Amino acid sequence: xxxxxxxxxxxxxxxxxxxxxxxxxxxxxxxxxxxxxxxxxxxxxxxxxxxxxxxxxxxxxxxxxxxxxxxxxxxxxxxxxxxxxxxxxxxxxxxxxxxxxxxxxxxxxxxxxxx
Amino acid sequence: xxxxxxxxxxxxxxxxxxxxxxxxxxxxxxxxxxxxxxxxxxxxxxxxxxxxxxxxxxxxxxxxxxxxxxxxxxxxxxxxxxxxxxxxxxxxxxxxxxxxxxxxxxxxxxxxxxx
Numbered sequence: 208x209x210x211x212x213x214x215x216x217x218x219x220x221x222x223x224x225x226x227x228x229x230x231x232x233x234x235x236x237x238x239x240x241x242x243x244x245x246x247x248x249x250x251x252x253x254x255x256x257x258x259x260x261x262x263x264x265x266x267x268x269x270x271x272x273x274x275x276x277x278x279x280x281x282x283x284x285x286x287x288x289x290x291x292x293x294x295x296x297x298x299x300x301x302x303x304x305x306x307x308x309x310x311x312x313x314x315x316x317x318x319x320x321x322x
Numbered sequence: 323x324x325x326x327x328x329x330x331x332x333x334x335x336x337x338x339x340x341x342x343x344x345x346x347x348x349x350x351x352x353x354x355x356x357x358x359x360x361x362x363x364x365x366x367x368x369x370x371x372x373x374x375x376x377x378x379x380x381x382x383x384x385x386x387x388x389x390x391x392x393x394x395x396x397x398x399x400x401x402x403x404x405x406x407x408x409x410x411x412x413x414x415x416x417x418x419x420x421x422x423x424x425x426x427x428x429x430x431x432x433x434x435x436x437x
Contacts, residue, residue, distance in 0.1 A: 216335035220328045225404075232408065280411035287409070289340075290402045293347065296395035297402075
């Protein structure tokens with residue numbers, strides 16, 4: 208059994224699925240309209256939608272004729288909360304890089320090599 | 323070829339690999355010490371480390387005897403930046419839930435059913 212966070216991350220680990228979420232961020236839409244910008248068959252798009260639906264990242268309408276998809280962002284909050292624990296690490300790295308660059312700029316050029 | 327963000331997300335989509343990152347957040351350590359808390363063989367842990375290394379999430383020392391692993395958080399920043407675009411969606415949902423709960427509390431209880 209896969210834990211929920213792993214299921215979410217695996218669902219997001221595909222550029223087409225992230226593009227689908229980006230489209231749904233603009234508003235709910237039909238599977239047909241979702242498929243249009245992708246050079247993919249409807250079954251291929253449906254497969255991606257199933258992965259997203261299983262991860263709880265999208266919800267689908269109940270209307271049999273027009274089952275609009277819409278974004279469901281709650282699992283994304285869990286990813287954001289998890290990743291927040293690591294923020295200080297990348298901020299530290301950026302700080303270190305910045306002070307290194309300042310140091311480089313501040314240093315006068317060496318006249319020659321010392322041995 | 324897989325894009326970088328997909329590679330990072332796929333590497334994170336495993337609870338053991340996330341536990342390894344959590345351990346490395348405490349400081350660099352050897353593969354042996356990393357493996358200790360997990361009920362896993364060294365080769366199994368090494369396989370996870372390779373996935374993390376390929377995704378640029380860890381770096382390994384060059385010392386042949388003791389190749390310490392350390393966390394490399396830059397790819398996590400990319401995930402955080404990507405997910406930030408969706409923050410308003412989960413915040414909206416929480417706001418809606420909150421106002422719905424306020425509404426429920428404010429409403430006087432109905433005396434009976436109307437048809």
